[in-house]
Amino acid sequence: MGQNIGLFQSEQIEDVAPTGAGFVRSALASSDLRTVWNEFRFRGSIATLLACAGLGILWSWAGGFVLALIAAISVIDSNARRKRIDGESTYKSIALDVTLIGAAIFIADLPPAAIGTPYLYMMAVPLLLLPLRQATLLIGYATAWAAISLTPISILAPPSTIDPGLVTAIAFSIFAVLLLFLIGTVAVSLESSRQATDQRLSNQRALTLAGQRLLSETDGSALTDALEAIRQSTGADAAFVAENRGNRKTGPAAVVKQVAAQIDDISQSTSTEWTLPYMQHREAAAALARGEAVRLDEMLSVAMGLSTVSALGVPVNVRGEWAGFLGIAHDTAKGPVPEPDLSVLETIAAMIGAFMERQDAYHRLEKLIRSKDQFLASVSHEIRTPLTSVLGFASLLQEDPEQLSTEDGREIIELIRHQALEVSDLVEDLLVAARAEIDAVNVVKEPVRLADEINSVLSARLGTDHSDIFVAASQTHQALADPTRVRQIIRNLLTNALRYGGEQITITTHRDGPEVLIVFSDNGNGIPDELRKRVFEPYERGESGITKPESIGLGLAVSRQLARLMDGDLTLRSDLGSATFQLALPRAIEKASEEGALPEGAVVIGSEVHITVAPSEWGTE
Numbered sequence: 001m002g003q004n005i006g007l008f009q010s011e012q013i014e015d016v017a018p019t020g021a022g023f024v025r026s027a028l029a030s031s032d033l034r035t036v037w038n039e040f041r042f043r044g045s046i047a048t049l050l051a052c053a054g055l056g057i058l059w060s061w062a063g064g065f066v067l068a069l070i071a072a073i074s075v076i077d078s079n080a081r082r083k084r085i086d087g088e089s090t091y092k093s094i095a096l097d098v099t100l101i102g103a104a105i106f107i108a109d110l111p112p113a114a115i116g117t118p119y120l121y122m123m124a125v126p127l128l129l130l131p132l133r134q135a136t137l138l139i140g141y142a143t144a145w146a147a148i149s150l151t152p153i154s155i156l157a158p159p160s161t162i163d164p165g166l167v168t169a170i171a172f173s174i175f176a177v178l179l180l181f182l183i184g185t186v187a188v189s190l191e192s193s194r195q196a197t198d199q200r201l202s203n204q205r206a207l208t209l210a211g212q213r214l215l216s217e218t219d220g221s222a223l224t225d226a227l228e229a230i231r232q233s234t235g236a237d238a239a240f241v242a243e244n245r246g247n248r249k250t251g252p253a254a255v256v257k258q259v260a261a262q263i264d265d266i267s268q269s270t271s272t273e274w275t276l277p278y279m280q281h282r283e284a285a286a287a288l289a290r291g292e293a294v295r296l297d298e299m300l301s302v303a304m305g306l307s308t309v310s311a312l313g314v315p316v317n318v319r320g321e322w323a324g325f326l327g328i329a330h331d332t333a334k335g336p337v338p339e340p341d342l343s344v345l346e347t348i349a350a351m352i353g354a355f356m357e358r359q360d361a362y363h364r365l366e367k368l369i370r371s372k373d374q375f376l377a378s379v380s381h382e383i384r385t386p387l388t389s390v391l392g393f394a395s396l397l398q399e400d401p402e403q404l405s406t407e408d409g410r411e412i413i414e415l416i417r418h419q420a421l422e423v424s425d426l427v428e429d430l431l432v433a434a435r436a437e438i439d440a441v442n443v444v445k446e447p448v449r450l451a452d453e454i455n456s457v458l459s460a461r462l463g464t465d466h467s468d469i470f471v472a473a474s475q476t477h478q479a480l481a482d483p484t485r486v487r488q489i490i491r492n493l494l495t496n497a498l499r500y501g502g503e504q505i506t507i508t509t510h511r512d513g514p515e516v517l518i519v520f521s522d523n524g525n526g527i528p529d530e531l532r533k534r535v536f537e538p539y540e541r542g543e544s545g546i547t548k549p550e551s552i553g554l555g556l557a558v559s560r561q562l563a564r565l566m567d568g569d570l571t572l573r574s575d576l577g578s579a580t581f582q583l584a585l586p587r588a589i590e591k592a593s594e595e596g597a598l599p600e601g602a603v604v605i606g607s608e609v610h611i612t613v614a615p616s617e618w619g620t621e
Contacts, residue, residue, distance in 0.1 A: 034090050036189045037129055038082045041093065044178050045074035051174055063108050063156030070100050070107075091134055098122045098138055102145025105171075109157035112150060114168035117175040119146045124179055128186055199233075203344045206233035210348050214355040218362045223355065227260035230348055234340045236328040237261065241316065241352060242276060243324040252278040252285070254324055276300075288315045289322050293342055300329055308333040312340060314349045318357045326352055383426065386419035421460060425491060429554045432488075432562065443482040443565050447588040450477045450486070450509045450518055457490045473509040477516045479585035481566045486585070489562055489570065492555035493520045493581055500524065501579055515568070516587045521580040527572065535572055536560045559583075 049071035056064025074097060081093050105118050122142035126135035158167050206229040213222040223241060231239040238261040242254035256274035276299055278285035287294040296311040310332050313325040326349040330337040393412045432441055451473035458469065479486065497505045501522030510517040527535060538557040560570040568585040 034129075035082075036185055037090060038078055038093070040182055040185050041097065042075065042078040042082060044181070045071050045078055048174060048178075049075060051170075055170070059159055059162060061156075061159055063158065066107060066156055067104050070104050074100055091130060094125055094129060095138060095141070097125070098142050098145065102142065102149065106145065106149045106153075107155045109154040110149065110171055111164045111168055114164075114171040115146055115149050117172045117179075119143075121175040121179050122146075125182065128182065199341070202233040203341055206230055207344060207347060210351050214351045218355075218359045223258050223352065224260060226348065226352065226355075227258060230326070230328065230345070231260045233344070234328050235330075235338050236340075237331045237334070238327075238329040240274075240327050240329075241324060242274070242313075242327060243356075244322065254278065257324075284313070288313060288325050291315050291317070291322070293345070296327060296329075300327070310337045312345070314342070314345045316349045316353045316356070318353050318360070323353065323356065325349070383423055386422045389419045390416050425488075425495070428488060429492070429558045432558045441561070441565055443485055443562070445480050445482060445566065448479045448481045448483045448486050448585075449475060450479060450516060451475050453483060453486050454490055454507055454509075454518070457487055457494060460491075468504045469507065470504070471507045473507065473518075474511075477509040477511060478588040479516050479566075479568075480588040481568070481585045482562075485562045485566060489559040489583055490518065492559045493518075493583070496520075496555055496581075497522045497524075497579070511587065512584070514587055515584045518583040518585075519573075519580060520583075524579055526579050532572060536570070556581075 049068050052064050052067035052071055054064075055061060056068060058064075077093065077096055081089050101118050101122055105115055110118075119142060122145070123139050126138040126142075130138070209229040210226040213225045216222075227239040227241065230236070238259060240256050240259040240261075242256045245253060245255045254276040256276070280302075281296075281299045284294045284296060284299060293312060293314045296313045297309055300311040301309045308331055309329055311327055311329040313327045315322055316324045316326055326345060328340060328345070393416050397409070397412060451471075454471055454473050458471070494505070494507075497520055502524030504523045506519075506521045508519045510519065536556050538554060556570070563570040563583055563585070566585060568583065570581065570583050573580045573582050
């Protein structure tokens with residue numbers, strides 16, 4: 001934590017807040033303070049109106065009612081100006097009040113001692129609320145009114161029975177209270193403006209640091225520094241980022257990725273990974289998914305074992321999808337919780353989303369760079385191994401062909417053919433993958449009998465593989481597809497099953513509404529959960545047996561691309577057991593199967609064709 005705090009000390013981020021008189025002038029010019037002035041003026045005028053009317057009634061003094069009428073003018077004007085808070089409106093309102101007060105002390109014929117406090121008020125208000133040039137003009141104007149009031153002219157003087165000292169005391173009380181109340185109101189407003197300015201500067205520093213770190217770096221420390229900046233700017237006890245993960249045990253959940261914390265209780269709880277299950281907090285999860293900020297008090301209280309947690313979550317999106325949230329937490333036992341600036345949190349949440357997206361892209365790029373050499377080595381191995389066999393068998397035939405029996409020669413030729421097919425298949429997959437990147441893969445659709453294509457692939461593969469293959473394919477199941485591409489997909493699925501699956505392989509065809517299906521399954525260990533989501537990504541490979549060479553990881557990716565080009569799809573089905581792949585293709589108009597079209601050894605049961613290939617039958621004539 002000390003390292004993160006040091007970053008704030010060393011960052012060259014200048015505070016641009018005005019200080020001293022400059023700050024006061026800036027604060028006094030703010031719309032917030034002008035609003036405070038208008039509210040104060042409205043309420044003060046009402047209080048003055050009531051006081052003057054009360055004196056008029058108490059003393060049976062007509063001047064009291066006149067003064068109340070003058071105060072009423074200020075009430076009406078201040079009420080109208082409360083919605084107009086521009087600087088010119090403030091100047092005019094103060095000028096009007098100076099006029100009304102000057103007229104009041106002149107009409108009331110106050111004694112000289114009683115004029116001092118109203119005059120002080122008329123000078124203080126412009127000095128507090130207006131720029132110096134405007135304030136000077138109004139002070140001169142107020143001085144003129146005070147001078148007029150000192151003339152011997154008497155209009156509505158208080159009754160002679162009233163002690164002039166009492167009149168002076170009342171005038172002093174009214175304007176002293178108004179002045180003190182105004183000074184207090186201005187002081188509170190100035191303090192509020194100062195706090196708001198400090199908070200804005202803190203938010204700017206947080207945004208600046210978060211932007212510098214998150215938008216230029218990809219390591220974990222950048223996120224930690226950004227979170228610490230958020231924690232300091234919001235006054236929170238902890239700031240954290242949670243990513244959407246979840247598993248079969250927890251269900252949909254958020255897992256806290258990184259935390260910047262201050263208080264001991266929360267710091268201790270961050271030593272282990274927090275899991276925040278959404279199933280127990282569905283409303284909060286739904287709000288975050290809609291892109292809304294949401295209270296997370298209950299969620300964080302349960303996760304951290306604290307009953308005094310106030311937390312807020314702001315959604316984080318990656319590539320336009322909800323990927324988690326940015327959270328801040330306060331310990332309410334330490335005092336009131338400040339209201340955070342939601343726009344700042346949303347901006348930093350967007351930066352974190354961009355950072356996570358860049359970080360993911362960076363890691364994927366690193367993975368691609370690391371796998372480049374492995375890919376080249378795999379391709380080289382996949383091509384060199386069959387070519388070595390072909391060269392060896394060719395050399396054997398060339399050196400002493402007469403010493404080989406007819407059956408040995410045929411077996412060698414079959415092995416050469418099989419190895420050549422391996423290379424041809426690999427090259428074809430590489431070509432399809434390359435062409436798919438530029439949308440240059442062509443398919444020619446025609447009615448394709450699936451049983452014939454399965455048999456064609458099996459017949460080409462019966463030379464060297466040793467597995468039990470059970471086929472249940474109907475001659476009436478026809479797809480509207482490219483036969484070459486269908487054979488390529490079947491070959492890749494068969495190769496995948498032979499390479500990674502169990503000893504028994506089952507191939508079946510089915511009709512499913514407007515589609516026909518080919519389902520490949522085996523009795524192997526299945527595909528690990530962590531690989532299931534990536535099984536159709538290019539160059540993803542599983543773990544094969546000891547005696548079976550690994551592939552380059554293109555077969556399934558290419559097969560899915562081809563299936564979709566033919567308006568079908570290739571999926572991994574989890575509801576049919578382990579390692580069950582389903583190829584779906586558009587169904588063609590079916591025709592009756594021709595007699596004699598069944599492969600050798602096929603058994604017809606009803607409308608289904610069953611082909612059983614045993615290991616002992618492979619490689620025989």
